[in-house]
Amino acid sequence: MAIIASNFKTNHTRQTTKEFIQTVNKHLEENSILSEVYIFPTSTSLDNFNTVSNLTVGAQNAYATNKGSFTGEIGTLQLDEFNIKTILIGHSERRHILGETQEQVAQKFNFYKELGYKIIYCIGEPLEVKEQGLEKTLEYIYEQFVGIDTNYENLILAYEPVWAIGTGVTATNDDIVNVHSAIKEKISKPLLYGGSVKVNNVKEICSLNGVDGALIGTASWIKEDFIEIIENTKDI
Numbered sequence: 001m002a003i004i005a006s007n008f009k010t011n012h013t014r015q016t017t018k019e020f021i022q023t024v025n026k027h028l029e030e031n032s033i034l035s036e037v038y039i040f041p042t043s044t045s046l047d048n049f050n051t052v053s054n055l056t057v058g059a060q061n062a063y064a065t066n067k068g069s070f071t072g073e074i075g076t077l078q079l080d081e082f083n084i085k086t087i088l089i090g091h092s093e094r095r096h097i098l099g100e101t102q103e104q105v106a107q108k109f110n111f112y113k114e115l116g117y118k119i120i121y122c123i124g125e126p127l128e129v130k131e132q133g134l135e136k137t138l139e140y141i142y143e144q145f146v147g148i149d150t151n152y153e154n155l156i157l158a159y160e161p162v163w164a165i166g167t168g169v170t171a172t173n174d175d176i177v178n179v180h181s182a183i184k185e186k187i188s189k190p191l192l193y194g195g196s197v198k199v200n201n202v203k204e205i206c207s208l209n210g211v212d213g214a215l216i217g218t219a220s221w222i223k224e225d226f227i228e229i230i231e232n233t234k235d236i
């Protein structure tokens with residue numbers, strides 16, 4: 001059964017998030033679709049959504065704290081209000097745009113692991129590393145596992161090559177299979193692919209060896225498209 005996740009990034013409002021989640025939820029329920037579906041809205045759009053058991057709403061980010069003085073951040077006090085127990089950690093935009101170091105990412109991972117959160121942990125290499133070949137790419141990716149308990153029971157991994165994110169350039173099937181099979185040899189966890197996944201390539205990508213689903217940004221932000229993505233992958 002495919003795992004399909006939508007990362008809203010900095011898109012949608014409280015109102016459109018609510019409409020999106022309710023529409024997706026209704027579709028899953030009415031069509032008895034059993035795929036594991038995740039939606040990560042902005043933190044301002046989190047709420048107590050009433051969803052079927054295979055639709056989970058998670059946080060794109062939170063600080064490694066219950067509460068405190070961390071201006072602009074949220075902690076578990078705020079997540080608990082909406083019963084959010086799922087979080088994305090290590091996304092490339094947080095690493096490369098917001099400057100999160102591996103040490104900070106690992107600290108966050110361990111904090112949320114201790115609390116039993118479901119963690120979708122992202123890894124992936126920038127273009128200059130990819131251009132140095134598979135060996136260097138894997139070396140770079142393995143560095144992103146430093147300080148991370150890859151045996152954690154509530155862990156899903158997401159391989160997202162930075163050069164493929166939001167660029168419209170999807171990794172080739174060979175690129176994906178090479179990296180996924182190498183990671184799978186070391187770590188026995190569900191592994192999603194992310195990076196310019198679209199309505200018309202999601203089925204092919206999710207059918208590749210070692211791919212357990214997709215983490216999707218741009219192509220998932222229109223609810224009808226996200227439903228089509230779910231439809232296209234429901235039998236995998």
Ligand SMILES: O=C[C@H](O)COP(=O)(O)O
Pocket residue numbers: 007091160164165166167168194195196197215216217218219
């Ligand atoms: O979290 C999602 C990924 O960053 C992929 O984004 P994208 O589908 O817009 O390339």
